[in-house]
Amino acid sequence: MTTMSAPRVTSADVARAAGVSRATVSFVLNDTEPGRVSETTRQRVRDAAARLGYVSHAAARSLRAGRSNLVLMPATQAAIGRLVSDWLDDLQQGLHRHGYTLVLHGGHDSDPVDLARSWAELRPAAVAVPGMQLTPAAVDLLRNAGVGVVLALSPEAVPGAYTVIFRHDEAGRLAVEHLAQRGRRRIAVVMPQERGLDLYAGQRLAGARQAAATHGVQITPVPLAYRLADAARLARSWHDSGWDAVFGYNDDYALLLTRALQDEGLDVPGDVAVVGADDLLVAQLARPRLTSIAFDTSSGAELAALIDRLIQQPGTEPGVLHTAAMRLVERDSS
Template sequence: MARKAAAAVTSADVARLAGVSRATVSFVLNNTQAHRVSEPTRARVRAAADTLGYVPHAAARSLRAGRNNLVLIPAAVSAIGRLVSGWIDELHAELERYGYTAVLHAGRYTDPAAAARAWAELRPGAVLALDGASLTPQGAQVLRRAGVQALMALAPRPVEGVYTVVFDHQRVGALATEHLVAQGRRRIGVVMPRERGLSAFAEPRLAGARSVAARTPAIVTAVDMEYTHACALELAHDWAARGLDGVFAYNDEYAALLLHALRDAGVDVPGEVAVVGCDDLVTAALQQPPLTTVRLDTPSAGQLAAALHDLIETGTAAPLPAVEPVLVRRESA
C-alpha cells in the first residue's frame, strides 16, 4: 500500500502557531521592509516556521512582489573550474544583496533553440549565459515571450536583443600563442579538453592560436587531453614523438597537470617545451617552474549584479568593460 504524502506546511500553519495573521508571516519571512513588525513578533514567527519546517514559496512570492527574483545561469558542471566557481560564488552573494536567487542550470543542449525553450520553462526573471554562443537572437525572442525580463551573455560579439559583455576566447588563444612564438617556439600544441561542456570555450581558443600560426612560421596542433593523471602521463611519455616545443594548455588546471607529468617523464620545462596556462590561479605561481598564464580581467561580480538589477528594473543598463586577457609571464614559458 502506497504511503500517503504528508500535507505541505503552509503559512496559515505558521500563523496559527505564532498567533499572528498570515500577512504578518509574509512580511516577516519575506523580509518586507515597508511593514513594521516588532522584533518579538518577528522572533515568534521565525521560531514557528523553524518548528514546522516551513519555507516561503518562491514563485508565489514573486507573483505578490510583481517581480521574478530568479536568475538562471546556464553552465555545464564540467565547465566550472576554480576561477569560474569562485566568481559565481561572489555573483551569488552580490545578487542576494538585491533580493535575487541565482540558480545554475546544468542541462546540455546542442541546439540553442532547445536550450532557450528549456530555460523558458522555468520562467526565470533573468538569464545570464556564460557561454554566449548558447544564447542566440532567436533564443532571446523565445525567452522574452516567456516573460524573462533580463538577458545577459558573455559572448565574443554583441547578440541582438541581449545585453552582452564581450569575452572573446579567440583572443585568449591568440595571446598565449603569440607569446610562445615570440619565445622562438614553432611547433605548438593546444590542449583540447575531452570533458563535455568545455568545447564551447576550447574551440575558439584553438581558432585564436591558429590565427597566429597563419601569419607566423609556427605550426599549431590540437592535443586532446582528459583531466586525469593517467592521460597527462601518457601525453608526456609520448611528447618527443609529437615534436612539440610549446603548449597552450587551455587553463591553469590542465597546464599544472601536464607540467607535472612532463617533469615526471624527464621532459625539461621550459628547455624542451614551454607551457602556458590561463586564469592566473593562485597555484599557477606555485608550480615548478612557476606557470606562465593568461589572466582574465573581468567585470566584478558586483558590477554584473548591478547591471542585471538595472535590466530587470528598467530594461537598460550602462555598458560593462569587455573581458581583457593579459599575459602573466613566469618561468614555464
C-alpha cells in the first residue's frame, strides 16, 4: 500500500525505469513523432508507465491538443429537485455516449468574467450555462481562451453564444392565465427563499404580472422558505388575505403550501386554487392532484447530441438554436 508521503510518479521515473530519455517517454505516451521510436522501445515505455502507475496529465495533453473531452456546466445553483437531477443524469449519459465527460463546476464569483475565467482554466471543449450567469464579456473570455462551444440555456439570446431559450416567464403567464379563466381574481405568487432560485422566481413572477395585467386580476408575491413552519405561517395569514389562488413557483413549494392550507381548514381548490410547475411525479401523488406547468424541454440526451454537433462543426454561427416549449397540465387542484 502506498503511504501518504509517497512522491508522485513523474515522466522522469518512467524514463529511468524504461532506460530511455524523458523526451522519448513524451514522444511515446503522447503519440507524437511516431516514426522516431521503435516499437520495442515504445512497448518498454508503456510497460514501465503502467507498472509505475504513471498518469499523464489531461490538462497538459489539452495544452498540446488545444482541447479536452470535458463539457463543463456551472453548478452554482441550490438543489432544485428531481427534475433537474434527472435531466443532468440524462445529459451525462448522453455526453458519455458521444465520448465526452460532464463536469459540474462549483465555482462561485460575483463577477461573471472571473467566474468564466475559472471555467476556462480547465480548458473544456464546451461550456453550457443555465440561467443568466453568462454576460457577453464572459462569452468573449471563453472564446479567447479557446473554448470552442459556449451554450447558454437562457430566457434570451446571449450575444456570441449558442442559445437555447428557456422562457420561465411563460410558466408564470400560463399559470395566471389559467387561474383567471377559472374566475380567480386575487392570486398569490410564491417567491422561494432558497439560494439560487431567485433568478427563475423573478422571471416567473414577471410572466405572472403580464398575464395579470391582461386579464385584470391582482398579483401578490409571497415569500416562502421550503420548511413546514414557514408554510404554516403563510397559511395562517391566508384567512385575512382575500387570495383565492396561488401559483406555487414549482410543484415542491406548491405541495408544501397545499398541505399547510389544508391543515388550516382551507379547501383546495374550493377556497384556494393551486398551480405548481415542473410537472413532477409527486404532483400526481397529492390529493387533490396538482395542476402544473410541463416543460417540453430538450431531453438531456438531445442536448448532449447538440453539444457534440457544435463541437464537431466549429463553423456553425452562434445564435438562437431553439426555444423550449411549456404547457399547462390541468388536474384537480385548480
